[in-house]
Amino acid sequence: MIKEEQLDNMLYEKMQKEYDLFLEKIKSEQSVKPNQAIESAYEIVYKQDILYCFEDDDLNLSYKEKKHLLSKKRPLEFLYQEWLATDCTHMQMIRDCIKDSTGHDLELTQKQKQKNREER
Known part of the structure; x- marks a missing residue:
């Protein structure tokens, strides 16, 4: 063996x-x-x-x-x-990453714009 x-x-x-x-x-x-x-x-x-x-x-x-x-x-x-x-789980992970990253980046961008307005 x-x-x-x-x-x-x-x-x-x-x-x-x-x-x-x-x-x-x-x-x-x-x-x-x-x-x-x-x-x-x-x-x-x-x-x-x-x-x-x-x-x-x-x-x-x-x-x-x-x-x-x-x-x-x-x-x-x-x-x-x-x-x-079985590739569908991989594509879902990519979709989740895109959605999470975009949402997080959008939130940061909005906070930065708000901060810039307040500083004026």
């Missing part, structure tokens, strides 16, 4: 290799299709983020779950496709 630490390393290395090959493919396609990197930017970022999650092992995946991922031919692609199906 493989030790859990070895399993973690094997899974991470497999996914890192998959990510590196993915980037190489995009780079090689640029000569044929110059906008390929731009069109692939979302996929690049989220595959990288998925990979980062495996660097710290904060996922608390079970041994069986890790073995299951390792058994997949392309675990990073599998997880990316799963992410695509």
